[in-house]
Amino acid sequence: MAATDLERFSNEEKRNLSLGGHVGFDSLPDQLVSKSVTQGFSFNILCVGETGIGKSTLMNTLFNTTFETEEASHYESAVRLRPRTYDLQESNVHLKLTIVDAVGFGDQINKDESYRPIVEYIDTQFENYLQEELKIRRSLFNYHDTRIHVCLYFITPTGHSLKSLDLVTMKKLDSKVNIIPIIAKADTISKSELHKFKIKIMSELVSNGVQIYQFPTDDEAVAEINSAMNAHLPFAVVGSTEEVKVGNKLVRARQYPWGVVQVENESHCDFVKLREMLIRVNMEDLREQTHTRHYELYRRCKLEEMGFKDTDPDNQPFSLQETYETKRKEFLGELQKKEEEMRQMFVNKVKETEAELKEKERELHEKFEHLKRIHQEEKRKVEEKRRELEEEMNTFNRRKVAVETLQSQSLQATSQQPLKKDKDKKNFFSLPTACSITSGRYVN
Numbered sequence: 001m002a003a004t005d006l007e008r009f010s011n012e013e014k015r016n017l018s019l020g021g022h023v024g025f026d027s028l029p030d031q032l033v034s035k036s037v038t039q040g041f042s043f044n045i046l047c048v049g050e051t052g053i054g055k056s057t058l059m060n061t062l063f064n065t066t067f068e069t070e071e072a073s074h075y076e077s078a079v080r081l082r083p084r085t086y087d088l089q090e091s092n093v094h095l096k097l098t099i100v101d102a103v104g105f106g107d108q109i110n111k112d113e114s115y116r117p118i119v120e121y122i123d124t125q126f127e128n129y130l131q132e133e134l135k136i137r138r139s140l141f142n143y144h145d146t147r148i149h150v151c152l153y154f155i156t157p158t159g160h161s162l163k164s165l166d167l168v169t170m171k172k173l174d175s176k177v178n179i180i181p182i183i184a185k186a187d188t189i190s191k192s193e194l195h196k197f198k199i200k201i202m203s204e205l206v207s208n209g210v211q212i213y214q215f216p217t218d219d220e221a222v223a224e225i226n227s228a229m230n231a232h233l234p235f236a237v238v239g240s241t242e243e244v245k246v247g248n249k250l251v252r253a254r255q256y257p258w259g260v261v262q263v264e265n266e267s268h269c270d271f272v273k274l275r276e277m278l279i280r281v282n283m284e285d286l287r288e289q290t291h292t293r294h295y296e297l298y299r300r301c302k303l304e305e306m307g308f309k310d311t312d313p314d315n316q317p318f319s320l321q322e323t324y325e326t327k328r329k330e331f332l333g334e335l336q337k338k339e340e341e342m343r344q345m346f347v348n349k350v351k352e353t354e355a356e357l358k359e360k361e362r363e364l365h366e367k368f369e370h371l372k373r374i375h376q377e378e379k380r381k382v383e384e385k386r387r388e389l390e391e392e393m394n395t396f397n398r399r400k401v402a403v404e405t406l407q408s409q410s411l412q413a414t415s416q417q418p419l420k421k422d423k424d425k426k427n428f429f430s431l432p433t434a435c436s437i438t439s440g441r442y443v444n
C-alpha cells in the first residue's frame, strides 16, 4: 500500500457497525479477570519509619494476620532494607505480598545518608525489571515483580511538625514510589492537636514540594470516595491485633486504664480509611502508577543514559534500529581510535626500547674498547719488562761466562804461578752487587 493510501486510511473516521447477533467478545473482561486470577497478583509495600513506631503492628492489623516480626535494634550503624514475601489467599485470589522494612531508620546520629539505602533498594528493583524486559527471552509472565508499589511513611505523632529527616527522605523518594504518609500511634495525640498536626504536615509537604500519592479521581466509580479521602491525608492510624470485648462484640483495639481505642472505629482513628484506600479501592492503581509513572521514569532515564533516544537532533523519529546503528558506529569509531592509540603507543614503546638497547650497546662497546686499550698498554709494559729482564739475563750470562773464564784462567795460573792467586781472588769478589742480586732471581 502506498504511503498516501496508508495516511488516508488512518485518517478516516471509524464507522460504527451493529452486530446481527451475539458474537461473544463481551466476555473479554471476564477472560481478563479469569487470567489475572489464575496468574495471581503481587503487591509490595515499603514501610519507612522510626524503630518501634508501630510498622509491624499496622501490617498485621491491615492484613489481619501475624507476619514474622522481630524487634529491630536501635544500634544499627546504617539503614538496611529487609524484604519478606508471603503468599496470601482470599477467596480464590492469590496475593504474593512483600513487606519491606527500612530497619534502623532514624537511629543513626548522622542521618544525612539515611535515605540512600532506601532509594538504592527501589532502584535495584526497577533495574531488575528493566533487565528482564531487555532480555531476548523474557519471562515477565511469571517474573516475581519486586518493584515497590507503595511506601507507607510513618510520621512520629509529635503534634509539632515534620522532622527534616522526614522531609528529606520523602523528597528523595517521591519520584520513585507512591508515598502515603500516615501518622502512627495516633491514639497518643488529642483530637484537636491531631487536626492541627495534619494541616501542618500537609502545608509542610506542599511548601517543600513533596509529591505524595493522590487517590485517583478519573474513574467515576471511585472518584467521589477518593477525592474525599485525599482531604483526609495524612491518615492517623492505630494498630493492634489484640481483641477486646466492646458491648457484645470482639473488636481489635488498644485497651487503656481510661478506655478502649478501637482500631476499626472511624471516630477513633483513620485505620479503616487507610485499609479502604490502600487495599480495597486503589491497590490496582498503585500497581499501575508504579509501572506507568515511576518505572517509566526510571526506564526513560536509564535508556537515555545508555544513549537511546526517540528523536534525532532534528526532532525526527528515531527508531531503536537507528539508535543501535548509530551507537554501533560510535562504538566502532571509538574502538578504532583506541586501537590506533594503542598501536601508536606500542610503536613508541618499541622505539624507546630500541633506542635504549642501542645506547646500552654503544656503552658496552666503549667499555670494551677502553678495556682493550688498557689490556694492550699492560701487554706493552709486560713486553718491555720482559725485554729488560732478557737484557739483564744476557748481561748476567755474559758476566757469568767472563767470571768462569776468569776462574779457569786463574786456576790455570795458580797451578803455574802460585804467587798470583791472591790477586785474582780479589778481582773476582769486586764484581758489582747488582749483578749478584739479579743472578739470584734468575736462578730461581
Ligand code: GTP
Residues within 6 Å of the ligand: 050, 051, 052, 053, 054, 055, 056, 057, 058, 070, 071, 072, 073, 184, 185, 186, 187, 188, 237, 238, 239, 240, 254
Ligand atoms: P521495629 O520493627 O522494631 O522497628 O518496630 P515496629 O515499627 O515494627 O513497631 P511494632 O509494631 O513492633 O510496635 C512497637 C510497639 O509499639 C509495640 O509495643 C506496639 O504494641 C506499640 N504500638 C504499635 N502500634 C501502636 C499504636 O497504634 N498505638 C500505640 N500506642 N502503640 C502502638
Ligand code: MG
Residues within 6 Å of the ligand: 055, 056, 057, 069, 070, 071, 072, 101
Ligand atoms: Mg517491626
